[in-house]
Amino acid sequence: MSAVGTGTPPVARESIDASGCLVTPGLVNVHHHLYQNLTRAYGPMTDSALFGWLRTLYPLWSVLNEESAHVSAWVGLAELAMAGCTTSSDHLYLHPRDGGDLLSAEIAAARDIGMRFHPTYGSMSLSEKDGGLPPDNVVQDHDEILAASERAVKQHHDRTHGAMVRVALAPCSPFSVTKQLMVDSATLAEQLDVRLHTHFAENDEDDSYSLEKFGCRPTQYLQEVGWLHDRVWLAHCVKPNDDEVRRLGMAGVGVAHCPSSNLILSSGIAPVVKLRAAGVHVGLGVDGSSSADSASLWLEARQAMLLAKLVSGAAVGTARMALEMATRGGAGCLGRLGEIGELSVGCVGDVVVWSLDGPQYAGVVTDPIEGWLRCGPATAKHTIVNGVSVVRHHQLVSNKVDAMLSNHARLARHMQSAAQ
Numbered sequence: 001m002s003a004v005g006t007g008t009p010p011v012a013r014e015s016i017d018a019s020g021c022l023v024t025p026g027l028v029n030v031h032h033h034l035y036q037n038l039t040r041a042y043g044p045m046t047d048s049a050l051f052g053w054l055r056t057l058y059p060l061w062s063v064l065n066e067e068s069a070h071v072s073a074w075v076g077l078a079e080l081a082m083a084g085c086t087t088s089s090d091h092l093y094l095h096p097r098d099g100g101d102l103l104s105a106e107i108a109a110a111r112d113i114g115m116r117f118h119p120t121y122g123s124m125s126l127s128e129k130d131g132g133l134p135p136d137n138v139v140q141d142h143d144e145i146l147a148a149s150e151r152a153v154k155q156h157h158d159r160t161h162g163a164m165v166r167v168a169l170a171p172c173s174p175f176s177v178t179k180q181l182m183v184d185s186a187t188l189a190e191q192l193d194v195r196l197h198t199h200f201a202e203n204d205e206d207d208s209y210s211l212e213k214f215g216c217r218p219t220q221y222l223q224e225v226g227w228l229h230d231r232v233w234l235a236h237c238v239k240p241n242d243d244e245v246r247r248l249g250m251a252g253v254g255v256a257h258c259p260s261s262n263l264i265l266s267s268g269i270a271p272v273v274k275l276r277a278a279g280v281h282v283g284l285g286v287d288g289s290s291s292a293d294s295a296s297l298w299l300e301a302r303q304a305m306l307l308a309k310l311v312s313g314a315a316v317g318t319a320r321m322a323l324e325m326a327t328r329g330g331a332g333c334l335g336r337l338g339e340i341g342e343l344s345v346g347c348v349g350d351v352v353v354w355s356l357d358g359p360q361y362a363g364v365v366t367d368p369i370e371g372w373l374r375c376g377p378a379t380a381k382h383t384i385v386n387g388v389s390v391v392r393h394h395q396l397v398s399n400k401v402d403a404m405l406s407n408h409a410r411l412a413r414h415m416q417s418a419a420q
């Protein structure tokens with residue numbers, strides 16, 4: 001972005017009339033598992049907490065391959081763009097044997113649709129036989145994970161200002177990888193100068209697992225494996241105690257708050273107001289489409305606002321706070337403050353135009369931001385990524401939408417039939 005202001009507009013490739021609309025920075029999604037939209041709202045799993053939910057779905061997900069990774073990412077990113085997201089992360093931790101190069105397949109989808117993308121080379125190294133949760137055929141061995149992580153960074157990571165693709169390393173969770181893999185992933189991330197991501201303190205089972213297996217609380221474990229620093233952003237962080245909140249803030253980590261997922265899996269409510277006050281970069285994540293099902297960052301911002309009102313008081317949980325988490329908070333998680341998540345000179349051209357008309361906004365007069373998040377539901381009128389329209393007049397610009405949705409339906413049926 002070279003200028004923001006009034007007066008005569010510069011000559012532009014495309015002009016958009018946004019009169020009467022709210023214009024925000026593009027929203028930034030910092031936690032997702034795009035492939036999970038292939039098992040969305042999966043019937044047998046509507047009543048499970050996290051660990052049981054995972055054990056049932058792993059066998060279905062084990063048929064993931066390059067085609068299903070590509071199509072699910074395309075559809076998932078399209079869904080995000082329609083609700084105003086311009087940058088998304090993805091935590092791809094499942095690499096079934098013979099599944100192919102899934103990370104490259106999803107990066108190709110992001111490039112095709114025009115979304116700014118932060119995929120992570122995720123990993124699992126502890127299967128059921130080693131005391132972990134996943135079955136043997138979806139985990140990899142230690143050396144294979146580190147080699148593939150390095151390859152992915154060398155092949156796809158772009159360090160330049162305004163990069164469309166940046167890769168991070170992401171062991172799935174303390175209960176699905178060895179302690180040594182956590183340590184070695186942190187060392188490799190330092191060497192390659194990339195970010196680190198994992199699931200963290202998601203629910204009570206997660207806390208108990210840490211105390212039982214590692215003899216300490218989750219934040220102490222992070223410290224022991226070399227993860228308590230500002231290269232790290234953590235998904236969930238529902239259960240930290242006050243001392244852990246302080247330590248996470250001092251370390252300058254980021255947290256992906258995923259309110260809908262935490263509610264659907266009965267995990268709890270993350271203390272986001274305390275985390276922000278302690279200095280943590282709190283962004284928002286839609287989480288995987290099998291646990292949160294809907295992938296709208298507008299919806300997550302609204303849930304975050306409502307939960308913050310409930311936990312910390314109506315005056316604290318404002319629409320502005322939620323918008324800040326959905327934009328600059330996410331930029332902080334991804335190490336891109338001052339580059340994405342705001343409308344200022346020097347930032348990339350990621351902009352969303354929201355119309356505030358129609359029956360659901362009638363009567364919004366005094367505060368368009370409170371109106372935007374308290375009314376709705378909202379979809380973006382225009383979503384512009386890197387200066388190019390991805391959504392125009394509430395419709396995806398790409399001409400591949402119908403073909404992708406029909407492929408997705410076929411692949412979802414195939415994956416869900418793997419359970420029978």
Ligand SMILES: [Zn+2]
Pocket residue numbers: 031032033091199235287288
């Ligand atoms: Zn997750």
